[in-house]
Amino acid sequence: MRILCDFLTIQGLLAKRDGTYDHSPTSALFLDPRSPHSLHTTARFLGLLEMRQAYDSLTDVVRNGRTSLPGDGTVEPDNPVWVEFAHSMAPMMAPMTAPLGQIVLEGLAGPVRVLDIAAGHGLFGIEVAKQHPQAHIVAVDWAPVLEVAKANAHKAGVGARYHALPGSAFDVDFGEAYDIVLLTNFLHHFDHAACVGLLRKVHAALKPGGRAAALEFVPNEDRVSPPMPAMFSMSMLTTTASGDAYTFRELEAMYREAGFGRITAHPVRTGPHTVVMGIAG
Amino acid sequence: MRILCDFLTIQGLLAKRDGTYDHSPTSALFLDPRSPHSLHTTARFLGLLEMRQAYDSLTDVVRNGRTSLPGDGTVEPDNPVWVEFAHSMAPMMAPMTAPLGQIVLEGLAGPVRVLDIAAGHGLFGIEVAKQHPQAHIVAVDWAPVLEVAKANAHKAGVGARYHALPGSAFDVDFGEAYDIVLLTNFLHHFDHAACVGLLRKVHAALKPGGRAAALEFVPNEDRVSPPMPAMFSMSMLTTTASGDAYTFRELEAMYREAGFGRITAHPVRTGPHTVVMGIAG
Numbered sequence: 327m328r329i330l331c332d333f334l335t336i337q338g339l340l341a342k343r344d345g346t347y348d349h350s351p352t353s354a355l356f357l358d359p360r361s362p363h364s365l366h367t368t369a370r371f372l373g374l375l376e377m378r379q380a381y382d383s384l385t386d387v388v389r390n391g392r393t394s395l396p397g398d399g400t401v402e403p404d405n406p407v408w409v410e411f412a413h414s415m416a417p418m419m420a421p422m423t424a425p426l427g428q429i430v431l432e433g434l435a436g437p438v439r440v441l442d443i444a445a446g447h448g449l450f451g452i453e454v455a456k457q458h459p460q461a462h463i464v465a466v467d468w469a470p471v472l473e474v475a476k477a478n479a480h481k482a483g484v485g486a487r488y489h490a491l492p493g494s495a496f497d498v499d500f501g502e503a504y505d506i507v508l509l510t511n512f513l514h515h516f517d518h519a520a521c522v523g524l525l526r527k528v529h530a531a532l533k534p535g536g537r538a539a540a541l542e543f544v545p546n547e548d549r550v551s552p553p554m555p556a557m558f559s560m561s562m563l564t565t566t567a568s569g570d571a572y573t574f575r576e577l578e579a580m581y582r583e584a585g586f587g588r589i590t591a592h593p594v595r596t597g598p599h600t601v602v603m604g605i606a607g
Numbered sequence: 608m609r610i611l612c613d614f615l616t617i618q619g620l621l622a623k624r625d626g627t628y629d630h631s632p633t634s635a636l637f638l639d640p641r642s643p644h645s646l647h648t649t650a651r652f653l654g655l656l657e658m659r660q661a662y663d664s665l666t667d668v669v670r671n672g673r674t675s676l677p678g679d680g681t682v683e684p685d686n687p688v689w690v691e692f693a694h695s696m697a698p699m700m701a702p703m704t705a706p707l708g709q710i711v712l713e714g715l716a717g718p719v720r721v722l723d724i725a726a727g728h729g730l731f732g733i734e735v736a737k738q739h740p741q742a743h744i745v746a747v748d749w750a751p752v753l754e755v756a757k758a759n760a761h762k763a764g765v766g767a768r769y770h771a772l773p774g775s776a777f778d779v780d781f782g783e784a785y786d787i788v789l790l791t792n793f794l795h796h797f798d799h800a801a802c803v804g805l806l807r808k809v810h811a812a813l814k815p816g817g818r819a820a821a822l823e824f825v826p827n828e829d830r831v832s833p834p835m836p837a838m839f840s841m842s843m844l845t846t847t848a849s850g851d852a853y854t855f856r857e858l859e860a861m862y863r864e865a866g867f868g869r870i871t872a873h874p875v876r877t878g879p880h881t882v883v884m885g886i887a888g
Contacts, residue, residue, distance in 0.1 A: 332842070336837055559613060
């Protein structure tokens with residue numbers, strides 16, 4: 327225990343004084359379960375065997391240009407990792423919800439229909455519902471994942487305006503006449519053709535002038551900066567069949583092929599993400 | 608391949624310009640096999656499954672206070688990891704050889720008998736032989752490891768003054784009347800009692816006034832600085848039954864119990880190690 331605590335002290339995750347250990351400022355804020363900003367649950371998702379074992383066969387992953395996980399990796403239908411994601415990753419995504427809500431709602435008044443694709447923990451759609459009292463959210467994800475999102479919506483007091491639509495985003499009938507479609511942390515799991523196909527389906531579900539907003543890791547065109555969005559490509563290589571962290575130019579091309587116009591990028595200052603938004607033509 | 612190279616660029620291990628990749632200054636010096644300072648072979652030892660898998664069961668390791676590897680871990684008799692160590696870790700140890708040689712030889716003239724315990728790649732004893740033309744080296748290690756050391760001694764042109772003594776340092780008859788005994792990267796694998804026992808045996812093999820020099824990771828008494836020596840405790844926890852990175856006070860106590868006097872610490876400026884030397888009383 328002494329060796330472990332010394333090691334964590336060296337890493338800045340504990341403080342040691344006169345032979346006793348205590349929180350460092352970092353661990354007090356982000357790792358103590360009592361802190362409102364605690365991220366301790368994220369270790370459950372990021373530490374999942376599926377997330378780590380691909381690195382044991384990284385040579386094969388690079389040679390084959392795709393995950394070494396069975397099938398399509400983490401995007402296999404009903405993969406239980408997404409239930410763990412919904413439970414454990416919410417605290418890490420929370421800082422991005424308010425800016426995303428402001429960007430997609432800007433200038434909108436009256437009733438707003440929102441489709442939240444791959445809702446996960448549901449925080450993004452829930453935040454839109456909180457910011458806009460006349461917003462109704464339809465959340466798409468695997469059924470067990472939506473149980474987590476619905477529970478979060480009820481906790482947030484927006485359960486009455488929160489509707490679950492279980493199934494694959496590629497197969498399920500979205501309905502139509504949405505004002506906003508959210509695609510948070512989703513496009514990076516798929517290749518260009520699949521993204522264009524999905525964006526066409528999104529376009530068809532939007533009202534004219536409606537907004538499709540993707541929350542994405544968007545590296546610069548050099549693909550090696552900024553570090554966090556650029557490194558995210560490696561996560562997609564190791565866990566998916568053909569995903570990637572797409573540059574703005576690549577995302578713009580997808581949106582354009584799918585019929586969108588006025589495609590804009592909005593960096594989120596509270597995290598490494600960028601909101602890429604297109605307007606249905 | 609693009610994703611891998613971008614990732615390595617972000618880590619500073621490649622440089623990317625206009626979409627093509629080249630060495631960074633760091634990778635050119637330390638990772639290009641053509642560089643005289645290349646450390647690329649160290650990945651073979653540090654990346655061994657035995658060195659990594661203990662971290663998969665770190666909770667058990669900490670609960671039990673010892674390695675989860677079979678038996679006594681890496682210090683099991685004839686463990687083949689030490690042959691890989693001898694082959695692959697020499698480049699990382701090379702910068703420490705010249706300072707160690709200078710420290711242990713200081714003021715000595717005429718014929719010098721040197722016992723090199725756990726010789727491994729043999730570089731430390733070989734360097735003493737190179738610095739002092741009248742030095743004869745007796746190298747102790749497992750027999751297959753000594754094959755590597757002997758080959759290195761011949762390559763260095765000191766083969767005629769290099770003698771192999773295969774076996775366990777705890778069991779083999781060292782002989783006697785040595786001027787210098789080298790204990791490089793060895794004591795940290797064992798507990799206090801085992802170290803004292805070995806140092807007694809070393810003391811008995813030295814001439815009066817002879818020198819026992821341990822090359823060690825020596826953390827400060829706070830055990831959390833400097834980072835590299837202090838972190839080394841974790842390597843010993845995960846791979847041995849009772850090893851540790853000992854502070855100078857602890858090493859001094861071992862030497863003193865074994866009969867040594869004038870125990871001094873000599874930090875090596877070319878690496879994270881310290882030479883701790885005691886004089887046989």
